[in-house]
Amino acid sequence: MTFIAEPITRNAEVLTAVQLxxxxxxxxxxxxxxxxxxxxxxxxxxxxxxxxxxFYELFFQDAVEAARALGITLTKRGQHLGQEIPMCGVPVHAADDYLQKLIGLGFRVAVCEQVEDPAEAKKRGSKSVVKRDVVRLVTPGTITEDKLLSPSESNYLMALARIRGSSEPAIALAWIDISTGVFRLAETTETRLLADILRIEPRELILADTVFHDPQMRPVIDILGRVAVPQPSVLFDSATAENRVTRYYGVKTLDGFGSFSRAELAAASAAISYVEKTQFSERPPLGTPERESAASTLFIDPATRANLELVKTQSGDRNGTLLKALDRTVTGGGARLLAERLMSPLTDPERINARLDSITALSDQPAFCSDLRSALKHVPDMPRALSRLSLGRGGPRDLGAILAGCQAAAEIAGLLGSGNLSEELAASLRALNALPGELVQKLATLLGDELPLLKRDGGFLRDGASLELDEMRALRDQSRRVIAGLQLNYAEETGIKSLKIKYNNVLGYFIEVTQGNAGPMTEGTEARARFIHRQTMANAMRFTTTELSDLETKIANAADRALSIELEAFERMTAAVVAEAEAIKAAALALAVVDVSAALATLAEEQAYCRPHVDQSKMFSIDGGRHPVVEQALRRQSGMAFVANTCDLSPHDGEGDGAIWLLTGPNMGGKSTFLRQNALIAIMAQMGSFVPAASAHIGIVDRLFSRVGASDDLARGRSTFMVEMVETAAILNQATDRSLVILDEIGRGTATFDGLSIAWAAVEHLHEANRCRGLFATHFHELTVLSEKLARLSNATMRVKEWHGDVIFLHEVGPGAADRSYGIQVARLAGLPASVVARAKDVLAKLEDADRKNPASQLIDDLPLFQVAIRREEHAKPGPSKVEEALKSLNPDDMTPREAMDALYALKKQLAG
Structure with a gap:
């Protein structure tokens, strides 16, 4: 999804149109x-x-905006209210290409067609205008055309509904992909709203205009930019929501679909209403709403998604992402399902292991897996073809896609029947076997081998499909030979060898000769009676004959009747396909599951990945872990092997809370890579994939936080350090004892002692309050002394070797703490002038000598553990009163008499209160 970080403004044309x-x-x-x-x-x-x-023409401000966006010429057409009217246009036959660009930029397009025959308009008078009306609204979230969609990406429309309550407002999301029929719902909260939206990556988000303009929503709206589109509040009315949904599905109650909250129904109703609004009378084949629980997926906050580069890099590219490294799918549906699993990893070990079982089954049968992948390569995108057919936008090739998909499904079902299957693959086989054979037989009997793009072109029914059609085609095709013979006869009769019989939409069939050769056709009464003059051109004359006119009528009628027969057959085939929509969608999903399982099995074999052990424990033990993206990049670019490392954040003796590693070491030593690879391995394991490691035991992670790297947010007035603190605050406030937290260089954006203090307190909070599993990388070596007092904190370091004054980065992680950061050596490698490097060494030596006078190790004795250790005992025994807390905070030795008197009065006031 492309986010344009700018507030939405209503089209400037609004006021202009109202004025006009x-x-x-x-x-x-x-x-x-x-x-x-x-x-x-x-x-x-x-x-x-x-x-x-x-042409499709645009006028006024629309023309100005479209010309700028499309890079086409802006012209003018007449005047209005004393001003020239800007105009631009695009050819109808190339409209999809222009729509693709406009939709990609976030525009919405109303397609206005002629809805009557121009001849009918002329009957009302010479100045009458052909009736026109908008037949469709094209928006980023409601497109179905192949040219406008990426085969490997879902295209979601999302609705956000908020219902004010007595306490916290209820918020729900509904998201629909009308190109595939997916329809899902989920409740969310204000704190996780943005994370849930980014997990789905909608192309368009609709919300009530009152919510859109709510200042509390501004941070979310600013990030989403033009993706967020305000709509009238009535669209989100929860009082009528259930009736709207039941009316769409033609049922009396939603009990058969499940239990939904008011907010979920409001979101679902708004999404359906928006689809109806944009598609007019057409109805896409939406599946029944599926409810997702927030606890069923791994929570990944927006900052973590961004810096882990799951589906796009920081620059917005797909190359260099985890998805790109994992994707071995061969179908569009499989690619979309893989991306969905990656963006929404599970938290249920049973469901995760069901997916892993499928990969194991196919990994154990490599030849079987290869045969499946070969067959899958012939599977077209059935859900999207089905959607276009249901919306009246389909063509013969969409019917062909359904046929080819069903035939491939039958072949794959046969293959699956001969293999050892997991339960998930067995369920896929049952769905494939449920495809109706009658439909496949009907399509195979009627459809030809070479199919045109548009049904109006005809020629998509095979010979023998209809006796009447065969007769009409014979007449049409034989008439071409008759025309050629007639041309030869006329040429011999007149002696004009250059005589041609031609055709255009105005005159129909006509005889054309040059003016110099027209004598035999114009001289004499008999010649003029036989060759009827039709038109004189600059260098040619055109004639017809009674014989030619009669033949034209027969040909025209035959061609029209042949096309009419084909169009009638097309409608019958489309109706038959739409009637089996549920079975086709279920089979398409089954094929996607098989594709993803086979792709991940192929990936595991290719990259030597292992099956992770996933359970409900708090284990996190990865032996020989590698970074999946970096490893493949190294292999492609230089053939180098990735240095594998072990990470063990498991509880001691397998019980209690997980551990925290404090990671020190030089820049360029590989700290950030090590941090990210463990986060990515956790995601891969919980999405149901094998992982890049020798072995892995991962207890379910409920929330994943990763803060690696920093950048400012000038649009919201935040410095780099402020962004760092906001993200760190979110982690410390939300992480649980089942979370995995990865932090890099906390506190480096401010003064040394300020940063050290913040990092110190953050480590203590993670250990004592959050009690999570974590990796904390830092250049504050003073923090390593915390391992003496924090039982679950261990020191680890990136190993280096010095050789003749140079530093060699081994990229290995081992126990212990680094004695220095080697920053000056890295600066020298970066090319700093030798004089600067030498001076830096002198300054460092003096600073280190000065620092020895106040060793940081004294801090561990001078500073008590963070107060969260006390707060954790609040539930076990009554806590101190406010007065006791205030007394504990006073230090009489540091107070002046006046300060002591003021403090005493303050205590008395608290007691009186």
Whole structure:
């Protein structure tokens, strides 16, 4: 999803259209422009593609914006209210290409077509305008065309509903992919709202205009940018929501679908209403709403998603991401399912192990797995073809995709029947076997081998599918030979060897000769009676004959009847396909599951991944772990092997809370890579994939936090250090004893002692309050003394070797603490002038000598453990009163008489209160 970090403003055309729609404006507008103004006023937030012949034209501010966005010429057409009217246009046959660019930029487009025959308009008078109306709203979240969609990415429309309550408001999300029929719901909270939205990555998010303009929502809206689109609040009315949903599905109650909250129903109703609004009379084949529990997926906050680069890098590229490194799928549905699993890892060990069982089954049968992947390569995108057919936008090739998909499904079902299957693969086999054979037989009997893109072109029914069609085709095709023979006869009769019989949409069939050769056809009464003059051109004359006109009528009728027969057959085939929509979607999902399982099995074999042991414990033991993205990049670029490392954050003796590693070592030593690889391994394990390690035992992680790297957020007035502190605060406030926390260089963005103090307190809080598993990388070597007092804290370091004044990074992690950061050596490697490096060494030596006078090791005795250790005992025994707490904070030796008197009065006031 492309986020444009700018606030949404309603289309500038809104006010213009309202102004133009006044009576004064209409009085000065041409009839066509008056029609345009009226239609535009009804669609103020969309660019209006106004059909004029073979072009879609845009006027006024729409033209200005479209010309700038598309890089096309901006022209003018007449004047209105004393000003020239800007205009630009795009050819109808190339409209999809232009729509793709506009949708990618976040625009919405109203497609306005001619809805009557121009001949009918002329009957009302010479100045009558052909009736036009908007037949479809094209928005980023409601597109279905192949050209506008990425095969490997879902295209979600999301609705956000918020219901004010007596305490915290209830918030729910509903997301729909009308190109595949996926429909899901989930409740969320204000704190995790953005994380849940980014997990789904909607192309378009609709929400009530009151919510959109709520200052509390501004941080979320600013990040989403043009993805967020305000809608009238009535669309989210929870009182009528259930009725809207039941009406759409044609049921009396939703009890058969499950139990939903008011907020979930409001979100579902809004999503359905928006689909109906944009698709007009057409209904996409949406599946029944599936409810997702927040606890069923691994919570990954927005900052963590960004710096782990799961599906896109910091620069927005897909290369260099975890998804790119894992993807070995061969179908569009499989690629989308893999991305969905990666973005929403599970927290249920049973479901995770069911997925791992499928990979194991296929890994144990490599030849079987290879045969499946070969068959899967022939599977087209059935869900998207089905959606287009249901919406009346499908063509013969979509019917062909359904047929090819069903035939491939039958082949794959046969293969699956011969293998040893996991329960998940066995369920897929049952879904494939449920495809209706009658439908496949019908499509195979009727559809030809070479299918046109558009049904209006005809030629998609095979010979023998219809006797009447065969007759019409024979007449049409034989008539071409008759025309050629007639041309030869006329040429011999007149002696004009260059005589041609041609055809156009205005004259139909006609005889054409040059003016110099026209004598035999114009001289004499008999010649003029036989060859009827039709048209004189600059260098040619055109004629017809009674014989030619009669033949043209027969040909025209035959061609029209042949096309009519094919169109009728197309509608019958489409109806038959749509009637089996549920079975087709279930089979398509089954094929996607098989594809993902086979792809991950292939990946595991190719990259030597192991099956992780996933359970409900708090274990986190990874032996010989590698970074999946970096390892593949190293192999491609230089053939080098990745240095594997072990990470063990498991509880002592397997019981209690997990451990925290305090990781020190030089820059460029590999700390950030080590931190990220363990986070990625946790995600891969819980999405149901083998992992890059010799072995891995991972107890379920409920929340994953990773803060590696830093950048500012100038748009929101935040410095790099402020962003760091905000993200750190979110982690310390939300992490639980089942979470995995990865922090890098906390406190480095401010003064040394400030940063050290913050990092010190953060480590204590993670240990005593959050009690989570964690990796904490730092250059504050003073923190290593905390391992003496914090039982679950261990020191680890990135190993280096010095050789003749140079530092060699081994990229190995081992126990212990680094004695220095080797920053000056890294600076020298970066190319700093030799004089600067030498001076830095002198300054460092003096600073280190000065620092020895106040060793940091004294801090561990001078500073008590963070007060959270006391707070954890609050539930076990009554806590001190406010007065006792205030007394404990006083130090009489440091107070002046006046300060002591003020403190005494303050204590008395607290007692009186």
């Amino acid at each position: 729609a006044t009576e004064e404006s209409r009085a000065t507008a041409t009839p066509m422009m008056e029609q345009y103004i009226e239609i535009k006023a009804n669609n103020p937030d969309s660019l209006l593609f106004y059909r004029m012949g073979d």
